[in-house]
Amino acid sequence: YSVLLEHLVGDKRRPRAWDPAALGGIPCPPKSEEQKMVERVMESCPFKAALACVGGFVLGGAFGIFTAGIDTNVGFDPKDPYRTPTAREVLKDMGQRGISYAKNFAIVGAMFSCTECVVESYRGKSDWKNSVISGCITGGAIGFRAGLKAGVIGCGGFAAFSAAVDYYLR
DSSP, X not given: OHHHHHHHHSTTOOOOOOOTTTTXXXXXXXXXXXXXXXXXXXXXXHHHHXXXXXXXXXXXXHHHHHHHHHOTTTTOOTTOTTSOOOHHHHHHHHHHHHHHHHHHHHHHHXXXXXXXXXXXXXXXXXXXXXHHHHHHHHHHHHHGGGOHXXXXXXXXXXXXXXXXXXXXXX
């Protein structure tokens, strides 16, 4: 028994080269320096924040145009309520609402992504708590412009929403 243990965990144990193909895995060549550099860039906080900003801008623009399209007051002139708006006025209002929503979604996406990345780096873990903490920070910062009570409500609401999304996605 002791001879067997020496060969398994003792000084006589021979190191084995890690080969996934020997275990039935798919063999893959080692990564080049360029591949490693691209991975480091794509996992960095600035890249994640920029990606969330662009994604939020696109999503917010689409959402703004959609909500303007179903709104019955788009192009409405309160001075002359019986006048029918022209297509140009309706498209102008849709564009303005789309840009407004796009900017707001981009800011929120960048704030949340950047905060989550910083929290994850600080904690050294990647779990659901990161999204809840960063959701609270982001929601609180957005709501705090309207006062302390709005900041606390924003923190709780955004944290709950982040927890629900994280629970659904994981």
